[in-house]
Amino acid sequence: MKSIKSLSPPSQLLIRQADQIRCEALLVVNPPDHEWRTELPVAGGWHLHAGWFHPWQELGEAHQFGTAPPQQQFDAALVWLPKEKKLTDYMLQQLAALLPKDAPIWLVGDNRSGIKSIAKQIEGAFSPAQKVANGNHSTLLVTTLVAPLEHCELDQFQHVFSVPANAGNAAEEMTAPLQVASLPGVFAHPGIDAGSTMLLQHLPRFKPGSVLDFACGNGVLGASLQRQQPGLQLTYLDVSAMALAACAKTLELNGLNGELIAADHLRADLPKYNYIVSHPPFHTGQATDYSIGQQFLRNAREHLAVNGELWLVANRFLPWPELIEASFGHCERIAQDTKFAVYRAVHKVQRAVKKGRRR
Missing domain, CATH: 3.40.50.150 (Vaccinia Virus protein VP39)
Structure with a gap:
């Protein structure tokens, strides 16, 4: 891996806390960089940014660019929070319709992205978010899916x-x-x-x-x-x-x-x-x-x-x-x-x- 300083601040924090990400098949959601991917059990990716998606394309159909995640089995997810709260809501609802009950979802983001107030957004389907670590002007949280959804339709949003x-x-x-x-x-x-x-x-x-x-x-x-x-x-x-x-x-x-x-x-x-x-x-x-x-x-x-x-x-x-x-x-x-x-x-x-x- 390249120098950790070449990564985005949230990804730098993530790598320093990689041992906290315990799962078998991890879905990564909208990562802005990729050099760290061998450090975690990445099984697939949901990418919403075409430029960020480019280096992941070579990994096949488990990584998709689009408005919905790949429809395969994952036991956990790791989300880079966007700055838009309504987009965060949509992404979490998609994950609630994909992941199994009790699946952990890690949330990482720049402190300006709204991650400090994410607890107010997580309700109903998710347990209260717990702080794992902070640093690099970023925060890493974890929540659990307690009430999976049957489906999540784009038209609803x-x-x-x-x-x-x-x-x-x-x-x-x-x-x-x-x-x-x-x-x-x-x-x-x-x-x-x-x-x-x-x-x-x-x-x-x-x-x-x-x-x-x-x-x-x-x-x-x-x-x-x-x-x-x-x-x-x-x-x-x-x-x-x-x-x-x-x-x-x-x-x-x-x-x-x-x-x-x-x-x-x-x-x-x-x-x-x-x-x-x-x-x-x-x-x-x-x-x-x-x-x-x-x-x-x-x-x-x-x-x-x-x-x-x-x-x-x-x-x-x-x-x-x-x-x-x-x-x-x-x-x-x-x-x-x-x-x-x-x-x-x-x-x-x-x-x-x-x-x-x-x-």
Whole structure:
């Protein structure tokens, strides 16, 4: 294993307490790293983050990326708590429908993730959580499944809301409100964030072509565009299994279709698009993380056709205009308020400058 310092703080605490994890077939839930996996009796994994899932794929069907855990026998689970309490509720209910009675469930998380107040969330199906250890600004707890559930359905946690037909330029010709699905763990759940609302108000009517909705979340941006202009071919990309499931439901509710891709970056094998729209993230869990947005903006031009357009919204304090200008040679600020700004850039062909002697 690599140096323990290379792991996330909760995983560092976990490794130091590995002898406390006693079981035969352990299900790991949403681990952000993998180098420690030979230290514990890992029999399978439920992964909700496409980037974190990548190094586990080689281990086969016992490890799954999606909104539900693999349906096989486990006698215990180890959960890295997300920052969203409603997502924690959903994950625990899924485990209550999977694990046998009296199965131990260890919970580990950054102290900012809500783990200190998890006792208030655990009721009914679980015994009171007991602290095992703390350190590395993290806490490790254990609880026991005392009342297993017969099933846990994703639809029970789904929230559907409407985006009015006059929500912005991209939606102005809708004959009915856009129906948008949201799930726990999806950005801005259970509604639409102010940044995406602002971007929708300033998106123009695109010409027929291909559109990538990067970090699509519940799919509101791409679905609004597709409702306005059926000639657009939409691709939706997000790192979150919950977001992609919500996006798929949004498309279903509105009779739309599109390609869904699970990824945390613009992969090299992606094609060139006529348009890219986005509200790029700058957090991974609780931590501020500029890497996804930085990589996206460095590579966006390569995935745009000539004269293709990038449209995005971002918090004004983020250094995205400088990165856009470095990549595209320009950055147009379309609109701004006290918190957000909408930016546009076009992939223009740069003519080579001929070198020669002056006459």
